[in-house]
Amino acid sequence: xxxxxxxxxxxxxxxxxxxxxxxxxxxxxVYARAHVGNARPFVLGMWLRSWLRSQGYDVTLVHNIxxxxxxxxxxAPGASAPLAERATRWYLEDTxxxxxxxxxxVPKASELVPQIVAFIEQLVExxxxxxxxxxxxxxxxxxxxxxxxxxxxxxxxxxxxxxxLKEDPRDFALWKANKPDEDTWWDSPWGRGRPGWHIECSVMxxxxxxxxxxxHGGGLDLVFPHHENEVAxxxxxxxxxxxxxxHNGILRFTGEKMSKSLGNVTTLREAIDEYGxxxxxxxxxxxxxxxxxDFSEETVRAAQARxxxxxxxxRAASEPAPPDAWQRFAAALDDDFNTPQALAVMHEWRxxxxxxxxxxxxxxxxxxxxxxxxxxxxxxAEQRAAARDRRDFGEADRLREEIESRGWTVRDVAGDGGxxxxxxx
RNA sequence: GGCGCCGUGGCCGAGUGGUUAGGCAGCGGCCUGCAAAGCCGCGUACACCGGUUCGACUCCGGUCGGCGCCUCCA
Numbered sequence: 001x002x003x004x005x006x007x008x009x010x011x012x013x014x015x016x017x018x019x020x021x022x023x024x025x026x027x028x029x030v031y032a033r034a035h036v037g038n039a040r041p042f043v044l045g046m047w048l049r050s051w052l053r054s055q056g057y058d059v060t061l062v063h064n065i066x067x068x069x070x071x072x073x074x075x076a077p078g079a080s081a082p083l084a085e086r087a088t089r090w091y092l093e094d095t096x097x098x099x100x101x102x103x104x105x106v107p108k109a110s111e112l113v114p115q116i117v118a119f120i121e122q123l124v125e126x127x128x129x130x131x132x133x134x135x136x137x138x139x140x141x142x143x144x145x146x147x148x149x150x151x152x153x154x155x156x157x158x159x160x161x162x163x164x165l166k167e168d169p170r171d172f173a174l175w176k177a178n179k180p181d182e183d184t185w186w187d188s189p190w191g192r193g194r195p196g197w198h199i200e201c202s203v204m205x206x207x208x209x210x211x212x213x214x215x216h217g218g219g220l221d222l223v224f225p226h227h228e229n230e231v232a233x234x235x236x237x238x239x240x241x242x243x244x245x246x247h248n249g250i251l252r253f254t255g256e257k258m259s260k261s262l263g264n265v266t267t268l269r270e271a272i273d274e275y276g277x278x279x280x281x282x283x284x285x286x287x288x289x290x291x292x293x294d295f296s297e298e299t300v301r302a303a304q305a306r307x308x309x310x311x312x313x314x315r316a317a318s319e320p321a322p323p324d325a326w327q328r329f330a331a332a333l334d335d336d337f338n339t340p341q342a343l344a345v346m347h348e349w350r351x352x353x354x355x356x357x358x359x360x361x362x363x364x365x366x367x368x369x370x371x372x373x374x375x376x377x378x379x380x381a382e383q384r385a386a387a388r389d390r391r392d393f394g395e396a397d398r399l400r401e402e403i404e405s406r407g408w409t410v411r412d413v414a415g416d417g418g419x420x421x422x423x424x425x
Numbered sequence: 426g427g428c429g430c431c432g433u434g435g436c437c438g439a440g441u442g443g444u445u446a447g448g449c450a451g452c453g454g455c456c457u458g459c460a461a462a463g464c465c466g467c468g469u470a471c472a473c474c475g476g477u478u479c480g481a482c483u484c485c486g487g488u489c490g491g492c493g494c495c496u497c498c499a
Contacts, residue, residue: 006429026499038499071497151428152495172496197496219499220430229496249430250493259498286437286448291430292492294437302437302449309448312462332439340439344447393458400460411462420462 001055001334003215004290006223006245007149011336014214014244017056022213023049024205024242025103026222029066030087031075034094035265036280036295037251037258041217043281044248044289044337046100048215050361051333062208063103064201065091067110068194073182081184084110094268098277100363105208109200113186116195116203119233120174120188128236132165134177134191140170143232149245150224172229174199198229205230206239216242220250221257249292258295266295278367279304285339285362307367308425309347310359314368315420318352325349329358373421377408381419384410 002011014021025045028038042063049061067084076083088108096102109116120136123129128142140146147153163169173196178185185192205213211234218227227245234241250257253264271280283303287293325345332341342358349355352368359365373381384399403410404424411420 009429028499029497034499041499069497074497147428150494153427170496217499220493221498222494224428224494225496226498248499250499252492255491257493257498261498288439291438296437298436298449305449316463338439340437340447344439347447388458391458397459409461412457412460414456414463422462 001052002336003244003246004336006247012244018058019214020058020060021052021215022209023059023061023215023217024209024213025061025063026201026218027064027066028091029069029071030084030091031069031072032087032260033090033267033269035258035260035267036271039095039098039268040248040251040284041219042095043098043100043284045103045217047362048337051337054361060209061103062105062107062205064204065106065108066200067108068184068200069197077181078183094272097272098281098363099366107204107208109195112200112203112207113195115207116199117188119199119203122237123174123233126237129174130167131190134193135165135173136175136190137166137171138174138229138233139167140232141168143236145235146232147228149231150228152224152228172196172198172225198226199233201230202233206234212240213242215244215246217246217248220247223247248289252292252294254296275300275304278307278364281362281364282307285343288340289337310355310367313350313355314352315370315422316350319350321349321351321354325351325354371423373408377403377406377421381410381421385419
């Protein structure tokens with residue numbers, strides 16, 4: 001299996017099974033309901049784990065919740081903790097409704113503050129960080145490889161509003177002193193405060209995956225500064241940290257990035273409720289994970305149609321696939337997890353067992369579950385069949401419309417006057 | 426300005442130095458009482474300009490355009 005890595009700009013080979021493969025996928029900062037784009041790294045992580053396990057890998061997937069962050073204080077002044085708790089619940093519920101199961105670990109930053117403090121202390125001891133007035137900053141100048149992941153040379157980084165506490169404008173906060181309007185804090189050697197944004201990931205990854213692991217995932221928009229800073233913190237302490245950096249492409253809405261700050265957001269909840277989880281998943285399948293994908297009327301409708309097509313194949317008779325069918329599917333996924341390619345292979349299949357096995361990798365086996373029409377719909381369909389038998393087609397068509405208006409479609413089965421009832425697409 | 430990704434037929438979207446991607450939509454046909462579903466057939470696409478090559482959509486260079494990041498962002 002090969003995966004494209006931001007760090008090397010190449011596809012990197014995974015070690016042979018069983019690995020082990022440690023995966024860390026950056027989760028959300030919890031201050032609002034997650035939107036569809038936020039779900040992309042989660043979905044990719046769950047699919048990758050699913051595929052790798054089916055290939056005999058021993059995978060551990062960590063997906064964090066960042067529940068300490070400036071955004072949360074801003075969104076709920078004086079009530080940041082309750083907001084973080086609520087938004088965490090939303091996230092867990094919404095992602096659970098995708099039907100892909102749970103990551104192996106879902107650590108919260110707030111539960112690892114002692115470890116975070118210890119980590120920062122080590123950085124300070126070794127001269128990679130310094131404390132000033134209750135803040136602690138990472139000393140970028142102490143880490144010569146800074147910028148390697150993102151390709152940003154330190155000198156090119158634009159200066160923001162200068163912070164007089166920093167030795168160097170590029171330095172970033174590991175620990176921030178408590179401010180009067182911040183209602184959650186922890187005690188530390190530097191006084192009351194809370195962790196900065198990037199440190200929690202370094203610590204959680206190390207706690208659960210060890211100092212070196214295979215894959216680090218997350219949105220492409222996190223490469224700089226978030227991941228660059230994570231690398232700096234961890235490698236400055238001699239940890240190898242992640243080997244492959246798998247950054248998923250951004251979700252766009254009308255050509256622009258979908259983001260909470262732009263406000264052009266469809267929440268994951270809304271998408272699932274409106275289109276169904278299968279459509280949302282197939283939508284993600286239609287684009288390569290590393291490329292941007294547009295969330296539009298057309299693309300979602302096409303995904304819905306594809307899902308419906310798979311349902312139809314599973315409603316028809318199964319026919320055996322050629323012997324190399326699965327191998328072609330596997331080859332597509334093994335080459336940088338090429339799901340559009342894998343989909344194309346799947347569309348050739350009429351073999352129920354094979355198709356279900358492939359759909360199962362993506363949590364889509366439920367496409368085979370045929371909804372049972374309620375009794376009254378069934379009765380209408382029987383009446384229609386009777387009307388057809390007496391060649392009363394006016395009545396038959398009226399009944400078909402009646403059934404249609406109640407959300408079901410009748411399909412006549414060729415030959416024997418039998419019928420099939422399927423939910424209206 | 427710096428770093429990076431990308432430009433494929435109406436739409437989405439793989440891929441390859443010379444051979445059918447696939448899906449959606451559309452058109453024609455078969456099937457059907459009519460439909461639906463299915464099946465069969467139909468589109469000679471690879472931003473532009475140069476170069477390399479026997480041959481480039483695929484390699485190289487340039488141009489134009491889009492997108493992301495440059496310490497809020499999955």
